Amino acid sequence: MTTGLRIFFIGGLTAYRGLINWLSPWIFIPTLLVAPVFQILLFVFIGRSAGVQSDEFYVIGNAVQYASIPCLFAMTQAIAGERWQQTLAYVLVTPAGRLPLFIGRAMPVIANAMVVAVFSLLVSGLLLGIDIPVSSWPGIAVVIFIATFSCTGLGLVCAAVGLRVREMAVTNNILFGLLLIFTGANVPIEQLPGWMQAISERVPLTHGIQAAREVADGATLGDVSGLLASEAAVGLTYTVLGYALLRVMEHESRKRASIQIA
Amino acid sequence: MTHAFRLFWFSWLFNVKNLTTSGFFMLNATISPIFFATIAHYMFESGSRPGSLLFAALGAGMMGIWSSVLFGSGGLIQWQRWQGTLEYVIGVPPGLMQIVLPMTIATASIGIYSIASTLLWGWVIFDLPLDFVHPMWFVVALVVSIVSLGLLGLVLSSTFVLLRNANSLANLLEYPVWLVTGLLISLSLLPGWTRPISYVLAPTWGIKALRGAALGGDPAPAIAACLALGLVYLVIGHFTLGYFEVRARRTATLALR
Numbered sequence: 356m357t358t359g360l361r362i363f364f365i366g367g368l369t370a371y372r373g374l375i376n377w378l379s380p381w382i383f384i385p386t387l388l389v390a391p392v393f394q395i396l397l398f399v400f401i402g403r404s405a406g407v408q409s410d411e412f413y414v415i416g417n418a419v420q421y422a423s424i425p426c427l428f429a430m431t432q433a434i435a436g437e438r439w440q441q442t443l444a445y446v447l448v449t450p451a452g453r454l455p456l457f458i459g460r461a462m463p464v465i466a467n468a469m470v471v472a473v474f475s476l477l478v479s480g481l482l483l484g485i486d487i488p489v490s491s492w493p494g495i496a497v498v499i500f501i502a503t504f505s506c507t508g509l510g511l512v513c514a515a516v517g518l519r520v521r522e523m524a525v526t527n528n529i530l531f532g533l534l535l536i537f538t539g540a541n542v543p544i545e546q547l548p549g550w551m552q553a554i555s556e557r558v559p560l561t562h563g564i565q566a567a568r569e570v571a572d573g574a575t576l577g578d579v580s581g582l583l584a585s586e587a588a589v590g591l592t593y594t595v596l597g598y599a600l601l602r603v604m605e606h607e608s609r610k611r612a613s614i615q616i617a
Numbered sequence: 618m619t620h621a622f623r624l625f626w627f628s629w630l631f632n633v634k635n636l637t638t639s640g641f642f643m644l645n646a647t648i649s650p651i652f653f654a655t656i657a658h659y660m661f662e663s664g665s666r667p668g669s670l671l672f673a674a675l676g677a678g679m680m681g682i683w684s685s686v687l688f689g690s691g692g693l694i695q696w697q698r699w700q701g702t703l704e705y706v707i708g709v710p711p712g713l714m715q716i717v718l719p720m721t722i723a724t725a726s727i728g729i730y731s732i733a734s735t736l737l738w739g740w741v742i743f744d745l746p747l748d749f750v751h752p753m754w755f756v757v758a759l760v761v762s763i764v765s766l767g768l769l770g771l772v773l774s775s776t777f778v779l780l781r782n783a784n785s786l787a788n789l790l791e792y793p794v795w796l797v798t799g800l801l802i803s804l805s806l807l808p809g810w811t812r813p814i815s816y817v818l819a820p821t822w823g824i825k826a827l828r829g830a831a832l833g834g835d836p837a838p839a840i841a842a843c844l845a846l847g848l849v850y851l852v853i854g855h856f857t858l859g860y861f862e863v864r865a866r867r868t869a870t871l872a873l874r
Binding site: 381382385386389390393394396397398400401402403404405406407408522524525528529532533535536541542543546547 | 640641644645648649652655656657659660661662663664784785786788789791792793795796801802803806807
């Protein structure tokens with residue numbers, strides 16, 4: 356039990372620091388702190404140009420949606436990166452439990468994504484004069500935690516696929532674009548065609564964004580408990596799927612002697 | 618003259634083919650603009666001031682051209698360095714400018730995929746009629762925009778190489794330029810202090826020229842502005858590229874970061 360917890364927390368953090376060692380402040384600040392603010396400004400001004408929705412709608416939607424960058428890219432790198440560093444075989448040969456080994460790496464990713472979402476929400480809110488009551492912030496933090504957990508589940512699926520597929524950066528970019536459309540960050544879900552709405556219900560962040568908007572408008576966590584439960588369920592589904600895929604990939608790579616082969 | 622043209626043509630062709638094989642560039646050039654065009658379309662459609670679908674398609678296409686220039690030209694010299702080919706590029710008899718210029722124009726040319734993909738997306742998915750008001754002017758505006766953005770790429774390639782974290786700077790500059798050049802919005806909505814920035818960036822005039830030719834209006838002034846800016850970029854690029862070459866030779870840091 357203690358070993359499992361050690362692998363989960365210390366192992367997860369060590370692996371994250373080792374595999375994402377290139378994330379210096381020179382990269383982190385422009386890419387993960389400044390870029391989301393400009394994404395928010397872009398959509399706020401498109402919204403104003405089209406005469407649709409309030410600034411707050413885009414600020415909250417895009418701040419939560421941009422958390423998908425660390426969730427997808429960092430989670431993929433935190434596992435599939437082992438292959439590029441030629442250390443995957445050493446990881447897979449250990450007797451460590453696979454659940455804490457793989458899932459533990461998600462914790463720093465979630466923390467990183469939360470920082471990105473909260474920072475962009477705070478800064479763009481200040482820039483655009485969005486008035487979110489102080490009392491709403493703890494609730495928003497809880498919503499963002501559940502939303503980033505949910506999206507990290509999708510990142511875990513990407514990480515598993517990354518053990519086989521070479522161009523995961525391209526795949527993650529496509530997923531980021533799809534989340535921009537389908538999560539309702541910029542277009543209300545009910546205005547999308549029926550088939551798109553059906554997809555929206557099944558992707559991470561959709562319910563989280565909706566819940567964050569309601570909490571910012573004064574709703575309590577109890578009021579949005581249904582949305583939060585849906586978001587958590589979506590996240591759990593992707594996490595289980597991602598973990599299962601990782602085990603399948605591990606099994607297959609052992610069987611085919613293809614560990615670390617790009 | 619023939620020699621210079623041949624050099625330009627083959628360097629351009631080589632880089633277009635090279636970038637076309639890259640999944641990252643093809644994604645930036647074709648799929649990403651479609652995402653933005655789709656969102657803009659739904660936003661304009663549901664708004665109280667509906668915008669034209671063609672307006673969104675052209676704006677998103679120009680966004681793709683800018684991304685290609687930003688990442689393709691911004692990292693051009695650095696990639697040559699990583700691939701170990703920078704010494705050959707500098708060592709050959711033609712000047713560095715004659716080699717780099719066609720390559721940066723090639724990165725902008727990849728943007729044709731962006732315009733093509735967003736127009737095709739509009740036509741196939743949303744029955745967008747592709748009946749441009751001035752079709753010939755549209756072709757001229759597209760060519761001039763690409764050349765002008767390619768020349769801006771020349772400036773980026775020779776200045777980004779002096780920075781250690783040029784890639785993150787490229788990430789940083791993507792959204793602000795989309796915003797300030799009015800690719801999907803009206804420039805009048807932005808604060809007045811952003812206007813001078815808008816006016817010195819080629820995408821502002823490029824999109825104005827394309828929209829003038831496609832939706833109606835006089836595209837000639839915007840095309841002229843694009844050409845004039847291109848000349849300014851060429852002069853700046855000439856000096857910055859020369860500075861990089863002399864500095865690298867003098868300090869013997871050509872292949873080093």
